[in-house]
Amino acid sequence: MGGQTDEVRRRIEADINSGELPPGSKLGSERELAEHYGVSRSSLRQVLAALEESGMVNRAIGRSGGTFVGHAKVERDLSGVVGVPAYLASQGYIAGSRILSTQIAIPDHRTQRALSLSGSDFVVDIRRIRLADGNPISLEHAQLPADRFPGLLERPLGGSIYELLAQHYDLVPGEAEEHIEAVNATETEASMLGVKPKAALLLITRTTRDTNGVPFEFSRDLFRGDRTRIAVTAPGHGIRADTHHSGGIVELRAVESARTISRSDRSNDKTL
Template identity: 65%
Template sequence: MANEHAVAENLRRRMLTDIGSGTLPPGARLGSERELSEHYGVSRATLRQVLAALEEAGLVRRVAGRGGGTFINHAKVEHDLTKVVGVPAYLARQGYSAGTRVVATKMGVADAPTRRALRLGEGDLVVDVRRLRLADGTPFSLDHARLPADRFPGLLEQPLGGSIYELIENDYGVVIGDAEEVVEVVHATDEEAALLAVAVGDPLVSITRTTYDTTGTPFEFSHDLFRSDRVRITLRTPGRGLRGIPGGDTPHFATISSVPSS
């Protein structure tokens, strides 16, 4: 039994190495059980055990039916909360082909949470933009941004398929300062599941963000939903030793919490 466990663990590590090195690239279809067991020199029973563990970890997916098989899942995208950048920029930096589908746009009266976040008055209008983000053609995140309408006149007439941050910096002269973000785990609704190509109730990483310009004035209140199987959140928190270093005493804030299932 101990030897079987060692063989399975060795196979798991070999396959993880092949996935990490690109020998088994994202989207690749693995060979048959016979081919894989011969290639790795293990029994089919051991192979099935390791494939089941990799599937549970989200590294492979099994598709039933004709034309199905076992496929390598896409690697997770690193989303660094210590830097305020647009989605296309950090996707491109990691070698992904970024895409955007505008789901809905409108101008309307800000609701209470948006008024509080953006320091708006009763009845003030906001530009409301919902977009589906794609990484290598696969749904990655669902973004919902609200911005003060009087500060960004004509924004809805602009092309919104790229980075709104770059757009408002280039066309409206707004320079991004920092952001406060709340990270939660939520469950996909019917609409969210359909747009993100996941199952209803699947876990999603939710980030609610208020973004400020360099004067400390909030200009964006957004709610982004990320597929949990496609994103990894990273944070960098400065310690006392960074005090006095330029930028070291202005940490990026994030509140981590979770939503229990109903």
């Protein structure tokens, strides 16, 4: 973008960051915005396209269309094993979920390996849409050994599974290994998450173990790229044990090729 469009982008970003326009509020039509910022509609479209890619605005067409302020990003901290409701609440969001399906199922080979199961074992299979302030942020597919958690499907599954396991099965997560990659949304995934087909999603594949190192959960979660950022705190050589240091932030952008990040998280955090 040129100098004029860069200036217009900075002005729009400043207006949004001022806090006067809450997430979801309408900025205006292309014609109204072009007149307000004194720029041609073709130049404005370039600016809006860049802002939409960054997640700062959303554009809708039709009679009720226009440009709307985007929602803030949810931060997914990989420093501990914490349930979705807990980290959403810590960031000021109202957590919610919609249960898509629950069943006792035969695990595929990948799940068998992750949970150290045999071909004759079964898993509790739970699929949900996670919500932040009523808006979809992720698709969650969790599988747990059925023999270890009898009656789990009869319990309320709208909140944190980790809390249920702590309350009814005396289990606390001790370690989680997570693999992270950027993928593109299928039409079905896009429809459920409220994004466009092929939009950037963050796939987190997680194997969670108890304090004895026994795996009890294998989960594949898809997070909206425009609503999610990853926080990682990693100590370096020579950092004192009592030194406080800030974590790195990983932002997701739309990509065609995927990169995978593998890491292990160890935590005794019981706030799940």
